Amino acid sequence: MTNGVLLFANNNDQIDYVKQAVFLATQIKQHMNCGVAIATDSPDYLYNQFESYISAVDHVIPIDWHVTQTTQYKRFRDGTKAEKNLMWKNTNRSSAYELTPWDQTIVLDTDVMVNNNRLMACFDQPEDFLIDRQPVDVHPTRHDPTFDRISDKSVQFFWATAFFFRKSPITELLFETIGHVKDNYNFYRMMYQIQPTKLRNDFVFSIAIHILSGFQTNNHWPQAMPARMFMTTDCDILHKIQGTKMTFLLDKQTHPGQYTVNSVQGVNVHCMNKFSLGRCIDEAWA
Amino acid sequence: MEKALEFGNYMVTLNNQKRLLKERFLDQSVHYVDGHKFEINRELINYCKTLIDLGHQQDVVIIDSLNAPYRVPDLKQFLEVILDIYMSNLNSYHTEYHKIKSQRSVQDIVDHD
Numbered sequence: 052m053t054n055g056v057l058l059f060a061n062n063n064d065q066i067d068y069v070k071q072a073v074f075l076a077t078q079i080k081q082h083m084n085c086g087v088a089i090a091t092d093s094p095d096y097l098y099n100q101f102e103s104y105i106s107a108v109d110h111v112i113p114i115d116w117h118v119t120q121t122t123q124y125k126r127f128r129d130g131t132k133a134e135k136n137l138m139w140k141n142t143n144r145s146s147a148y149e150l151t152p153w154d155q156t157i158v159l160d161t162d163v164m165v166n167n168n169r170l171m172a173c174f175d176q177p178e179d180f181l182i183d184r185q186p187v188d189v190h191p192t193r194h195d196p197t198f199d200r201i202s203d204k205s206v207q208f209f210w211a212t213a214f215f216f217r218k219s220p221i222t223e224l225l226f227e228t229i230g231h232v233k234d235n236y237n238f239y240r241m242m243y244q245i246q247p248t249k250l251r252n253d254f255v256f257s258i259a260i261h262i263l264s265g266f267q268t269n270n271h272w273p274q275a276m277p278a279r280m281f282m283t284t285d286c287d288i289l290h291k292i293q294g295t296k297m298t299f300l301l302d303k304q305t306h307p308g309q310y311t312v313n314s315v316q317g318v319n320v321h322c323m324n325k326f327s328l329g330r331c332i333d334e335a336w337a
Numbered sequence: 338m339e340k341a342l343e344f345g346n347y348m349v350t351l352n353n354q355k356r357l358l359k360e361r362f363l364d365q366s367v368h369y370v371d372g373h374k375f376e377i378n379r380e381l382i383n384y385c386k387t388l389i390d391l392g393h394q395q396d397v398v399i400i401d402s403l404n405a406p407y408r409v410p411d412l413k414q415f416l417e418v419i420l421d422i423y424m425s426n427l428n429s430y431h432t433e434y435h436k437i438k439s440q441r442s443v444q445d446i447v448d449h450d
Contacts, residue, residue, distance in 0.1 A: 172367075187360045311346055311443075312444075
Protein backbone atom coordinates (compact mmCIF):
# COMPACT_ATOMS: atom_id res chain seq x y z
CA MET A 52 0.00 0.00 0.00
CA THR A 53 1.17 3.54 -0.70
CA ASN A 54 1.29 6.02 2.16
CA GLY A 55 1.55 9.78 2.44
CA VAL A 56 0.44 13.07 3.94
CA LEU A 57 -1.93 15.41 2.12
CA LEU A 58 -1.96 19.14 2.87
CA PHE A 59 -4.41 21.78 1.65
CA ALA A 60 -2.92 25.23 1.07
CA ASN A 61 -5.07 28.04 -0.32
CA ASN A 62 -3.57 31.45 0.26
CA ASN A 63 -5.51 34.57 1.09
CA ASP A 64 -4.32 38.19 1.02
CA GLN A 65 -2.35 37.98 4.27
CA ILE A 66 -1.74 34.37 5.21
CA ASP A 67 0.72 32.27 3.26
CA TYR A 68 -0.64 28.76 3.66
CA VAL A 69 1.67 27.54 0.88
CA LYS A 70 4.71 28.59 2.91
CA GLN A 71 3.29 26.78 5.95
CA ALA A 72 2.65 23.68 3.83
CA VAL A 73 6.18 23.63 2.42
CA PHE A 74 7.64 24.09 5.92
CA LEU A 75 5.44 21.26 7.21
CA ALA A 76 6.51 19.11 4.25
CA THR A 77 10.16 19.51 5.29
CA GLN A 78 9.25 18.49 8.85
CA ILE A 79 7.34 15.44 7.59
CA LYS A 80 10.29 14.38 5.44
CA GLN A 81 12.62 14.79 8.41
CA HIS A 82 10.56 12.92 10.99
CA MET A 83 8.29 10.56 9.05
CA ASN A 84 10.02 10.13 5.73
CA CYS A 85 6.84 9.46 3.77
CA GLY A 86 5.26 11.09 0.73
CA VAL A 87 3.84 14.61 0.87
CA ALA A 88 1.25 16.10 -1.46
CA ILE A 89 0.10 19.71 -1.43
CA ALA A 90 -3.28 20.54 -2.92
CA THR A 91 -3.24 24.24 -3.70
CA ASP A 92 -4.89 26.93 -5.79
CA SER A 93 -1.46 28.58 -6.18
CA PRO A 94 0.84 25.93 -7.75
CA ASP A 95 2.88 28.51 -9.68
CA TYR A 96 3.55 30.47 -6.51
CA LEU A 97 4.67 27.27 -4.80
CA TYR A 98 7.11 26.39 -7.60
CA ASN A 99 8.47 29.92 -7.95
CA GLN A 100 8.81 30.97 -4.32
CA PHE A 101 9.92 27.74 -2.70
CA GLU A 102 12.23 26.25 -5.28
CA SER A 103 14.88 25.26 -2.75
CA TYR A 104 12.40 23.34 -0.61
CA ILE A 105 10.39 21.73 -3.40
CA SER A 106 12.26 18.43 -3.02
CA ALA A 107 10.23 17.87 0.18
CA VAL A 108 7.02 17.82 -1.86
CA ASP A 109 6.28 14.70 -3.92
CA HIS A 110 3.02 15.83 -5.51
CA VAL A 111 1.56 19.24 -6.21
CA ILE A 112 -2.16 18.95 -6.88
CA PRO A 113 -3.65 22.06 -8.51
CA ILE A 114 -7.17 22.82 -7.36
CA ASP A 115 -9.56 25.44 -8.70
CA TRP A 116 -10.81 28.19 -6.50
CA HIS A 117 -13.35 30.73 -7.64
CA VAL A 118 -14.51 33.63 -5.53
CA THR A 119 -18.28 33.27 -5.31
CA GLN A 120 -21.07 34.62 -3.21
CA THR A 121 -20.51 31.82 -0.76
CA THR A 122 -16.86 32.71 -0.20
CA GLN A 123 -16.30 32.94 3.54
CA TYR A 124 -14.48 35.51 5.60
CA LYS A 125 -13.12 34.81 9.05
CA ARG A 126 -11.50 36.74 11.87
CA PHE A 127 -7.88 35.67 12.26
CA ARG A 128 -6.23 36.75 15.49
CA ASP A 129 -2.58 37.44 16.15
CA GLY A 130 -2.63 37.25 19.93
CA THR A 131 -5.40 38.99 21.84
CA LYS A 132 -4.73 42.51 20.60
CA ALA A 133 -4.59 42.18 16.81
CA GLU A 134 -6.97 40.63 14.30
CA LYS A 135 -7.82 40.70 10.62
CA ASN A 136 -10.90 39.71 8.69
CA LEU A 137 -9.71 37.60 5.77
CA MET A 138 -10.95 35.19 3.13
CA TRP A 139 -11.16 31.62 4.38
CA LYS A 140 -10.84 29.00 1.66
CA ASN A 141 -11.55 25.87 3.63
CA THR A 142 -14.10 23.95 1.61
CA ASN A 143 -11.81 21.52 -0.25
CA ARG A 144 -11.23 19.14 2.63
CA SER A 145 -14.14 16.93 1.60
CA SER A 146 -12.37 16.12 -1.69
CA ALA A 147 -9.39 14.53 0.08
CA TYR A 148 -10.61 11.08 -0.90
CA GLU A 149 -10.56 11.87 -4.65
CA LEU A 150 -7.44 14.03 -4.57
CA THR A 151 -5.06 11.84 -2.62
CA PRO A 152 -2.48 9.94 -4.67
CA TRP A 153 -2.15 7.28 -1.94
CA ASP A 154 -4.03 4.28 -0.58
CA GLN A 155 -3.44 5.42 2.99
CA THR A 156 -3.48 9.14 3.69
CA ILE A 157 -2.96 11.41 6.65
CA VAL A 158 -4.53 14.83 6.11
CA LEU A 159 -3.08 17.66 8.18
CA ASP A 160 -3.80 21.36 8.46
CA THR A 161 -0.80 23.37 7.33
CA ASP A 162 -0.59 25.01 10.76
CA VAL A 163 0.29 21.69 12.37
CA MET A 164 3.97 21.26 13.29
CA VAL A 165 5.21 17.67 13.10
CA ASN A 166 8.08 17.04 15.51
CA ASN A 167 8.13 13.25 15.82
CA ASN A 168 7.33 10.10 13.83
CA ARG A 169 4.40 8.86 15.90
CA LEU A 170 1.81 9.55 13.17
CA MET A 171 3.47 6.76 11.17
CA ALA A 172 1.58 4.32 13.40
CA CYS A 173 -1.56 5.24 11.40
CA PHE A 174 -0.32 3.21 8.46
CA ASP A 175 0.11 -0.03 10.45
CA GLN A 176 -3.14 -0.15 12.39
CA PRO A 177 -6.39 -1.82 11.32
CA GLU A 178 -8.86 1.12 11.46
CA ASP A 179 -9.79 2.68 8.10
CA PHE A 180 -10.47 6.09 9.59
CA LEU A 181 -8.91 7.92 12.53
CA ILE A 182 -9.49 11.50 13.62
CA ASP A 183 -8.27 13.84 16.32
CA ARG A 184 -10.61 14.15 19.28
CA GLN A 185 -9.07 15.60 22.42
CA PRO A 186 -5.90 17.58 21.85
CA VAL A 187 -3.70 18.68 24.76
CA ASP A 188 -3.97 22.43 25.24
CA VAL A 189 -0.53 23.94 25.82
CA HIS A 190 -2.29 26.63 27.88
CA PRO A 191 -2.27 25.79 31.60
CA THR A 192 -5.92 26.47 32.46
CA ARG A 193 -7.96 27.06 29.32
CA HIS A 194 -10.94 24.81 28.72
CA ASP A 195 -13.06 25.79 25.77
CA PRO A 196 -16.36 23.85 25.82
CA THR A 197 -16.85 24.62 22.11
CA PHE A 198 -14.12 22.04 21.49
CA ASP A 199 -16.10 19.36 23.37
CA ARG A 200 -19.36 19.59 21.41
CA ILE A 201 -20.22 21.36 18.17
CA SER A 202 -22.83 23.35 20.13
CA ASP A 203 -24.12 23.36 23.70
CA LYS A 204 -26.77 20.67 23.22
CA SER A 205 -25.35 18.94 20.19
CA VAL A 206 -22.92 16.18 19.26
CA GLN A 207 -19.29 15.33 19.99
CA PHE A 208 -16.64 17.57 18.40
CA PHE A 209 -14.01 16.03 16.14
CA TRP A 210 -11.00 17.93 14.82
CA ALA A 211 -10.63 17.82 11.04
CA THR A 212 -7.15 19.27 11.68
CA ALA A 213 -5.61 15.82 11.55
CA PHE A 214 -7.22 12.66 10.27
CA PHE A 215 -6.23 9.43 8.59
CA PHE A 216 -8.10 7.36 6.05
CA ARG A 217 -7.45 4.19 4.13
CA LYS A 218 -9.31 3.90 0.84
CA SER A 219 -12.21 1.50 1.42
CA PRO A 220 -15.97 1.38 0.77
CA ILE A 221 -16.59 2.70 4.31
CA THR A 222 -14.31 5.72 3.99
CA GLU A 223 -15.70 6.39 0.52
CA LEU A 224 -19.17 6.49 2.09
CA LEU A 225 -17.86 8.73 4.85
CA PHE A 226 -16.48 11.25 2.35
CA GLU A 227 -19.72 11.12 0.34
CA THR A 228 -21.58 11.92 3.56
CA ILE A 229 -19.13 14.72 4.35
CA GLY A 230 -19.74 16.13 0.84
CA HIS A 231 -23.50 15.85 1.37
CA VAL A 232 -23.36 17.68 4.72
CA LYS A 233 -21.18 20.37 3.16
CA ASP A 234 -23.55 20.84 0.22
CA ASN A 235 -26.55 21.13 2.55
CA TYR A 236 -24.75 22.85 5.37
CA ASN A 237 -27.48 25.35 6.28
CA PHE A 238 -29.96 22.55 6.86
CA TYR A 239 -27.54 20.54 8.99
CA ARG A 240 -26.36 23.65 10.81
CA MET A 241 -29.90 24.30 12.00
CA MET A 242 -30.59 20.64 12.70
CA TYR A 243 -27.46 20.40 14.86
CA GLN A 244 -28.10 23.79 16.51
CA ILE A 245 -24.88 25.40 15.31
CA GLN A 246 -25.07 29.16 15.70
CA PRO A 247 -22.08 30.39 13.64
CA THR A 248 -23.03 30.56 9.97
CA LYS A 249 -19.55 29.85 8.60
CA LEU A 250 -18.88 26.39 7.27
CA ARG A 251 -16.27 24.76 9.44
CA ASN A 252 -14.71 21.43 8.52
CA ASP A 253 -14.68 20.28 12.15
CA PHE A 254 -18.47 20.67 12.24
CA VAL A 255 -19.01 19.00 8.87
CA PHE A 256 -16.88 16.00 9.88
CA SER A 257 -18.52 15.79 13.32
CA ILE A 258 -22.01 15.77 11.76
CA ALA A 259 -21.05 13.17 9.14
CA ILE A 260 -19.53 10.94 11.83
CA HIS A 261 -22.70 11.30 13.91
CA ILE A 262 -24.86 10.31 10.92
CA LEU A 263 -22.70 7.26 10.17
CA SER A 264 -22.85 6.30 13.85
CA GLY A 265 -26.63 5.92 13.49
CA PHE A 266 -27.25 9.34 15.10
CA GLN A 267 -25.79 8.00 18.34
CA THR A 268 -22.71 8.92 20.34
CA ASN A 269 -20.22 6.23 19.52
CA ASN A 270 -17.11 5.88 21.62
CA HIS A 271 -15.69 3.06 19.50
CA TRP A 272 -15.70 4.72 16.08
CA PRO A 273 -13.79 6.61 14.92
CA GLN A 274 -10.71 6.06 17.04
CA ALA A 275 -8.28 8.86 17.85
CA MET A 276 -5.06 9.52 15.95
CA PRO A 277 -2.03 7.70 17.41
CA ALA A 278 0.00 10.81 18.26
CA ARG A 279 -1.39 13.29 20.77
CA MET A 280 -1.92 16.68 19.21
CA PHE A 281 -0.90 19.64 21.36
CA MET A 282 -2.73 22.86 20.51
CA THR A 283 -2.58 26.60 20.94
CA THR A 284 -5.27 29.02 19.79
CA ASP A 285 -4.85 32.22 17.79
CA CYS A 286 -4.95 34.18 21.07
CA ASP A 287 -1.53 32.65 21.83
CA ILE A 288 1.62 33.64 19.97
CA LEU A 289 4.28 31.31 18.64
CA HIS A 290 7.52 33.02 19.64
CA LYS A 291 10.25 30.76 18.33
CA ILE A 292 10.92 27.48 16.52
CA GLN A 293 14.29 25.85 17.31
CA GLY A 294 14.47 22.38 15.78
CA THR A 295 11.70 20.39 17.48
CA LYS A 296 11.31 22.93 20.25
CA MET A 297 8.57 25.56 20.07
CA THR A 298 8.19 28.45 22.49
CA PHE A 299 4.80 30.10 22.97
CA LEU A 300 3.42 33.19 24.62
CA LEU A 301 0.17 31.94 26.13
CA ASP A 302 -2.78 34.26 26.55
CA LYS A 303 -3.50 35.22 30.17
CA GLN A 304 -7.23 34.96 29.71
CA THR A 305 -8.24 37.30 32.52
CA HIS A 306 -5.62 39.89 31.50
CA PRO A 307 -5.92 40.45 27.73
CA GLY A 308 -2.63 41.47 26.17
CA GLN A 309 -0.58 39.73 28.86
CA TYR A 310 1.06 36.37 28.28
CA THR A 311 2.96 33.63 30.07
CA VAL A 312 5.77 31.72 28.38
CA ASN A 313 6.07 27.97 27.85
CA SER A 314 7.82 25.65 25.47
CA VAL A 315 7.19 22.15 24.13
CA GLN A 316 9.67 19.82 22.50
CA GLY A 317 9.32 16.74 20.34
CA VAL A 318 5.51 16.83 20.16
CA ASN A 319 3.11 17.67 17.33
CA VAL A 320 1.47 21.05 17.77
CA HIS A 321 -1.52 22.67 16.13
CA CYS A 322 -0.58 26.33 16.07
CA MET A 323 -3.68 28.34 15.17
CA ASN A 324 -2.01 31.76 15.16
CA LYS A 325 -1.05 31.78 11.48
CA PHE A 326 0.62 35.19 11.58
CA SER A 327 3.11 34.24 14.28
CA LEU A 328 3.65 30.87 12.59
CA GLY A 329 4.54 32.68 9.36
CA ARG A 330 7.01 34.93 11.18
CA CYS A 331 8.67 31.98 12.93
CA ILE A 332 8.97 30.05 9.65
CA ASP A 333 10.70 33.06 8.07
CA GLU A 334 13.04 33.19 11.06
CA ALA A 335 13.74 29.42 10.93
CA TRP A 336 14.54 29.64 7.20
CA ALA A 337 16.64 32.80 7.50
CA MET B 338 4.99 44.06 44.39
CA GLU B 339 6.97 43.80 41.16
CA LYS B 340 8.82 40.81 42.58
CA ALA B 341 5.55 39.16 43.59
CA LEU B 342 4.14 39.56 40.06
CA GLU B 343 7.36 38.23 38.56
CA PHE B 344 7.25 35.25 40.90
CA GLY B 345 3.61 34.63 39.93
CA ASN B 346 4.58 34.40 36.26
CA TYR B 347 7.48 32.12 37.18
CA MET B 348 5.15 29.76 39.04
CA VAL B 349 2.64 29.64 36.17
CA THR B 350 5.39 28.85 33.66
CA LEU B 351 7.07 26.28 35.94
CA ASN B 352 3.89 24.40 36.76
CA ASN B 353 2.68 24.41 33.17
CA GLN B 354 6.09 23.25 31.95
CA LYS B 355 5.86 20.32 34.38
CA ARG B 356 2.40 19.48 33.05
CA LEU B 357 3.60 19.65 29.43
CA LEU B 358 6.51 17.33 30.25
CA LYS B 359 4.08 14.83 31.72
CA GLU B 360 1.83 15.06 28.65
CA ARG B 361 4.85 14.43 26.42
CA PHE B 362 5.81 11.44 28.56
CA LEU B 363 2.28 10.02 28.12
CA ASP B 364 2.42 10.70 24.38
CA GLN B 365 5.72 8.83 24.08
CA SER B 366 4.79 5.88 26.31
CA VAL B 367 2.85 4.00 23.68
CA HIS B 368 3.75 0.73 21.96
CA TYR B 369 2.28 -0.26 18.61
CA VAL B 370 2.45 -3.89 17.58
CA ASP B 371 0.57 -5.77 14.82
CA GLY B 372 -2.00 -2.98 14.53
CA HIS B 373 -2.61 -2.84 18.29
CA LYS B 374 -1.99 0.15 20.53
CA PHE B 375 -0.74 -0.24 24.09
CA GLU B 376 -0.49 2.74 26.39
CA ILE B 377 2.34 1.70 28.66
CA ASN B 378 1.74 2.30 32.33
CA ARG B 379 2.44 0.60 35.65
CA GLU B 380 -0.79 -1.37 35.41
CA LEU B 381 0.13 -2.96 32.07
CA ILE B 382 3.67 -3.69 33.23
CA ASN B 383 2.50 -5.29 36.48
CA TYR B 384 -0.21 -7.27 34.72
CA CYS B 385 2.30 -8.73 32.24
CA LYS B 386 4.75 -9.50 35.05
CA THR B 387 2.02 -11.22 37.11
CA LEU B 388 0.99 -13.37 34.14
CA ILE B 389 4.62 -14.40 33.55
CA ASP B 390 5.12 -15.15 37.26
CA LEU B 391 2.03 -17.37 37.13
CA GLY B 392 3.51 -19.30 34.23
CA HIS B 393 1.59 -17.74 31.32
CA GLN B 394 4.20 -16.83 28.75
CA GLN B 395 3.35 -18.16 25.28
CA ASP B 396 0.28 -17.08 23.25
CA VAL B 397 -1.30 -15.00 25.98
CA VAL B 398 -4.35 -12.88 25.11
CA ILE B 399 -4.46 -9.38 26.57
CA ILE B 400 -6.68 -6.35 25.89
CA ASP B 401 -5.08 -3.39 24.11
CA SER B 402 -5.78 0.29 24.81
CA LEU B 403 -8.56 0.35 22.21
CA ASN B 404 -10.24 -2.61 23.93
CA ALA B 405 -9.32 -5.11 21.22
CA PRO B 406 -7.93 -8.50 22.27
CA TYR B 407 -4.39 -9.29 21.16
CA ARG B 408 -2.62 -12.63 21.32
CA VAL B 409 0.95 -12.00 22.45
CA PRO B 410 3.21 -14.73 21.06
CA ASP B 411 5.90 -14.28 23.74
CA LEU B 412 4.83 -12.25 26.76
CA LYS B 413 8.33 -12.08 28.25
CA GLN B 414 9.65 -10.48 25.08
CA PHE B 415 6.63 -8.13 24.98
CA LEU B 416 7.32 -7.08 28.58
CA GLU B 417 10.96 -6.41 27.76
CA VAL B 418 9.96 -4.15 24.85
CA ILE B 419 7.38 -2.11 26.78
CA LEU B 420 9.67 -1.83 29.80
CA ASP B 421 12.44 -0.57 27.57
CA ILE B 422 10.19 2.13 26.07
CA TYR B 423 8.74 3.06 29.45
CA MET B 424 12.06 3.28 31.29
CA SER B 425 13.73 5.21 28.50
CA ASN B 426 10.89 7.76 28.48
CA LEU B 427 10.81 7.86 32.25
CA ASN B 428 14.53 8.61 32.42
CA SER B 429 14.14 11.38 29.88
CA TYR B 430 11.12 12.73 31.83
CA HIS B 431 13.17 12.64 35.06
CA THR B 432 16.11 14.47 33.49
CA GLU B 433 13.93 17.18 31.94
CA TYR B 434 11.88 17.57 35.10
CA HIS B 435 14.92 18.16 37.27
CA LYS B 436 16.41 20.54 34.74
CA ILE B 437 13.38 22.84 34.81
CA LYS B 438 12.91 22.44 38.57
CA SER B 439 16.35 23.88 39.18
CA GLN B 440 15.76 26.93 36.98
CA ARG B 441 15.06 30.16 38.81
CA SER B 442 13.65 32.39 36.07
CA VAL B 443 10.98 32.14 33.37
CA GLN B 444 13.63 32.58 30.69
CA ASP B 445 15.79 29.78 32.09
CA ILE B 446 12.80 27.42 32.23
CA VAL B 447 11.91 27.85 28.56
CA ASP B 448 15.49 28.26 27.27
CA HIS B 449 17.09 25.23 28.92
CA ASP B 450 18.29 22.40 26.64
